[in-house]
Amino acid sequence: MVSGLILIVGILFLALGLITDLSVKKIPLKVERVIGEKLVPGFPGTRLGSLDPLLNQIMNKVPEDSIVHKYGVKLYSYESPEINALAMPGGRILISEGLLNALESENELVMVLGHELGHYNQRDHLRGLGRGLGMVVLASLITGPNSRMTDFVMTTFLSFQLNYSRAQERSADEFGVELLIKHYGHGGGSIEFFERLLVNNPHPPEFLSTHPDPENRIDHIRELIQNSGVGMGETVPFQIPAELAK
Numbered sequence: 001m002v003s004g005l006i007l008i009v010g011i012l013f014l015a016l017g018l019i020t021d022l023s024v025k026k027i028p029l030k031v032e033r034v035i036g037e038k039l040v041p042g043f044p045g046t047r048l049g050s051l052d053p054l055l056n057q058i059m060n061k062v063p064e065d066s067i068v069h070k071y072g073v074k075l076y077s078y079e080s081p082e083i084n085a086l087a088m089p090g091g092r093i094l095i096s097e098g099l100l101n102a103l104e105s106e107n108e109l110v111m112v113l114g115h116e117l118g119h120y121n122q123r124d125h126l127r128g129l130g131r132g133l134g135m136v137v138l139a140s141l142i143t144g145p146n147s148r149m150t151d152f153v154m155t156t157f158l159s160f161q162l163n164y165s166r167a168q169e170r171s172a173d174e175f176g177v178e179l180l181i182k183h184y185g186h187g188g189g190s191i192e193f194f195e196r197l198l199v200n201n202p203h204p205p206e207f208l209s210t211h212p213d214p215e216n217r218i219d220h221i222r223e224l225i226q227n228s229g230v231g232m233g234e235t236v237p238f239q240i241p242a243e244l245a246k
């Protein structure tokens, strides 16, 4: 009796893992947006709009056939002294005010932005939702994305954690470097931010420390820039938009 129950729970657990794995690449954008709308209010003081002109310029450099264009990406800042950036489900990129304050050039911001867009390009940003994602997809298939059931499952089982593999971070860096070079014509600003925050910092921000070997990551970025035949040109100073400055 008990072993039968354990078997059923085990099968359900495996099935949920399978659904989650499939969902990460196949989840309809509509469901993803509903999830994103649910999660964004968990971040205090989100503000939209100030950095849109820069975001639009970068979006113009994203390859035409990339799924990123389907997201209608929006860039939000949120109130937090921590240095953090997240590609939320549904195309909302959240950048903390702590990160904006730590930037020394616009190029560094474009690198961070390009990296987050890379996660949408690979559609690996949903992995951080874990098995809860499988449950949300199941609920929304059965009862619709806006149903009370889906809402309940989301509130109960979803929490967003940064959970990328080394390979995913590497591909996101590659995507970011490509956009940076297309935008500025050189690789300046691609490494400085990581160097300041990873190598010289005993407590690197969490979103950067998911990668096990920061120096490796920096070497890889440097190599990408060398291989593309461009140098490290001069960077553009970054000014925090007046409405975000405190």
Ligand SMILES: [Zn+2]
Pocket (backbone or CB within 6 Å): 115, 119, 164, 169, 172
């Ligand atoms: Zn990342």
